[in-house]
Amino acid sequence: MKIGVSGKGGVGKTTTSATLARIFAARGYDVLAIDGDPNPNMALSLGFSPDVANAMQPMPRRAFAKDAEKTFSADEILGTYSVQGPQNIALVLGAKIEHAASG
Ligand SMILES: Nc1ncnc2c1ncn2[C@@H]1O[C@H](COP(=O)(O)OP(=O)(O)OP(=O)(O)O)[C@@H](O)[C@H]1O
Numbered sequence: 001m002k003i004g005v006s007g008k009g010g011v012g013k014t015t016t017s018a019t020l021a022r023i024f025a026a027r028g029y030d031v032l033a034i035d036g037d038p039n040p041n042m043a044l045s046l047g048f049s050p051d052v053a054n055a056m057q058p059m060p061r062r063a064f065a066k067d068a069e070k071t072f073s074a075d076e077i078l079g080t081y082s083v084q085g086p087q088n089i090a091l092v093l094g095a096k097i098e099h100a101a102s103g
């Protein structure tokens with residue numbers, strides 16, 4: 001089963017997605033959560049520690065490019081980029097904007 005959640009800004013997409021993930025995980029499903037927001041914060045809604053959430057790296061764009069020299073299997077990508085969180089929910093990031101340092 002695949003569930004996509006989209007909508008305008010601030011309407012509760014992340015909260016709803018994380019709640020659905022937790023409900024299905026609690027019912028015994030293997031859940032893979034994909035945060036497609038370039039400013040991802042679903043990890044915190046899923047209960048990941050801030051340190052783990054901040055250290056997460058997004059899946060590389062070249063993994064999906066049609067003209068990429070090498071293609072990657074889902075297992076290869078998930079093995080490298082997914083992180084296991086509370087309730088055994090796996091999370092991957094589709095993108096991540098690196099913020100400029102302060103000062
Ligand atoms: N059902 C709800 N009732 C009340 N407040 C809610 C509900 N769902 C989410 N919120 C609150 O609304 C705010 C926005 O929620 P959330 O971050 O999930 O939205 P979003 O659509 O992912 O936002 P963004 O577009 O910025 O990514 C948060 O402060 C969240 O706690």
Ligand SMILES: [Mg+2]
Nearest residue numbers: 013014015037
């Ligand atoms: Mg959001």
